[in-house]
């Protein structure tokens with residue numbers, strides 16, 4: 128019986144249940160027991176097992192050494208980077224990241240409060256945190272209950288310390304105020320001794336700010352200076368990788384702009400420039416001869432040009448430790464400023480006015496509240512493009528701003544954007560009701576993130592917390608969708624923004640301030656449709672203020688640009704009207720004509736090694752290497768790494784997290800060499816890029832100017848080396864022109880390719896497309912390995 132039973136039990140394990148139904152209860156029990164013992168075993172082995180630790184195995188010594196875990200470097204991350212939760216983040220890292228974020232936010236808040244106090248001329252008193260308030264209230268309660276004599280030793284000590292601290296602070300503040308007063312008096316006396324006789328314009332001037340960063344807030348003194356307003360003397364085809372159209376996917380108007388635009392009030396101009404210095408040009412030009420710009424709708428209208436004689440003057444930002452003198456004050460200085468910086472302003476809506484408005488000092492910059500100027504505390508004075516464009520933008524005008532790479536265009540459009548928001552009635556600042564009010568579009572994800580960071584500094588200073596969001600492809604949509612619900616400012620790449628518009632998650636129907644950064648790229652055929660859709664979702668011009676900023680403004684996009692704008696003011700800084708290109712003159716450019724493309728790699732290594740050995744500190748200089756194709760970039764990166772160079776790479780084949788992290792490593796200087804495609808050509812502002820190497824020439828000469836513009840930024844000097852081969856001969860003419868215009872040497876070998884300027888356009892990709900059909904078969908250079 129027992130044997131029989133056993134057999135039937137064994138069957139039950141292997142045969143379907145209906146066979147063993149008679150033994151069901153026992154079988155249940157048995158299976159249950161088995162299961163239990165199995166899971167117990169599992170638990171036990173789990174408990175005893177050591178966690179797996181990644182190791183390196185050395186075959187010689189036959190030992191394993193633990194690979195040290197790489198901790199994210201939170202200290203070197205920006206607030207924006209800290210806010211983003213990386214995929215698969217460990218709990219410990221999350222806490223550390225959040226702690227760092229809290230710390231940074233607190234620091235920013237303190238800085239802002241200090242700055243506000245400084246501007247308002249009052250003593251800075253730190254606002255108590257909730258915890259501190261609670262503690263103080265508790266102490267006060269205790270005091271009230273017991274009375275002073277009943278205080279414990281600890282409480283007495285705390286009180287004494289607080290008193291001491293307060294006294295110390297008061298003494299410091301008094302000293303500071305005294306110093307500032309003395310400075311102001313000295314400056315006023317100097318001004319009275321100096322200039323002239325007539326008193327017409329009052330200019331408030333920010334005292335020199337030495338090496339000030341966001342950490343050290345401004346020591347600011349106002350000096351009233353009286354000046355004479357004398358009449359001035361002059362007064363992806365294949366794997367070509369360029370940008371991120373990301374995911375799937377008006378009209379010319381003669382109406383008077385003043386009537387239609389809900390323009391924020393311009394600064395008062397009572398002869399006294401409450402923030403603006405006026406210069407009268409000697410000559411005015413009712414310009415119908417501006418044929419070069421015939422595409423602009425206003426070309427036939429009477430326009431006013433304020434132009435200064437051409438010069439090679441630097442239009443670089445003047446940094447706190449920069450070499451340029453403080454901002455000019457009187458009208459003579461203004462006109463010489465315009466001359467020095469080759470500023471040309473064309474305002475078609477003011478045919479009878481010969482004056483132009485420049486904002487030469489931050490203290491002159493109209494602001495809803497002076498504390499909104501906090502982000503400028505790091506700078507000494509506005510850059511020429513900022514000085515020239517702010518008054519027009521604050522007055523609600525459409526504007527095309529063309530200024531060299533690295534000259535501060537972002538702040539030129541971002542500051543008026545935030546002021547525009549601040550001037551809206553509160554009821555209109557409700558994203559749930561009226562959607563976003565400001566839209567900034569950029570061609571690449573990294574550039575969008577960078578612009579967002581600048582915009583966020585301004586919105587935080589203006590007390591508009593979480594008002595801005597950054598929308599770009601390659602990352603999950605959900606968090607972005609969520610952020611759109613409370614966004615007043617959207618900084619975006621076109622593809623992802625269009626996706627959100629399609630699904631109704633983004634509302635820009637009342638966005639009255641729209642910026643196309645890198646406008647020529649945005650208007651080129653590759654992006655044209657996406658931009659039309661985006662602009663079509665905003666209010667029609669002239670209800671919409673439309674801005675276009677770039678360093679290169681080819682004729683090919685001007686006609687299209689004019690259809691999106693109403694009588695735009697055109698500001699060119701050292702930029703010729705005929706569309707000729709000007710590269711940043713602080714970059715020394717050299718072109719190496721290579722007979723054989725196969726020597727590009729060894730030559731590249733040579734140049735990098737030579738640079739890194741050129742001085743003790745040069746090892747850590749950032750070097751940016753440009754390739755045209757994604758695979759080429761990956762190949763160069765692997766080649767350099769194999770040769771012992773610390774190198775990273777960014778191109779369209781990499782996922783966004785890798786791209787973002789690699790760029791952060793490069794920015795922080797931990798990876799001094801970066802190989803990139805044209806996704807990094809435009810707009811990226813990376814400090815201390817000392818050398819740019821173009822291994823393969825870009826698709827367009829404009830891209831060349833943008834690529835080399837990653838160095839020599841914000842007043843710094845830079846160097847660019849470009850390899851030029853037979854494949855690039857179509858660009859020889861335009862390259863020669865760019866070199867000549869920047870007073871750079873033109874190698875004889877380059878001249879041999881000819882000086883004719885050829886411009887090819889592709890039906891789908893426009894000027895930013897490379898037609899390789901006439902190129903030799905890829906027998907020498909093979910990118911697809």
Ligand SMILES: Nc1ncnc2c1ncn2[C@@H]1O[C@H](COP(=O)(O)OP(=O)(O)OP(=O)(O)O)[C@@H](O)[C@H]1O
Pocket residue numbers: 444445446447506507508509510513530531532533534535536537538677678809810811812836840841
């Ligand atoms: N007034 C100023 N004084 C000094 N530096 C400034 C000033 N305004 C902006 N900058 C700095 O200049 C650098 C370049 O600015 P930004 O990136 O806006 O240049 P850009 O003209 O947009 O360049 P690109 O054409 O390459 O996009 C940034 O590091 C920015 O912080």
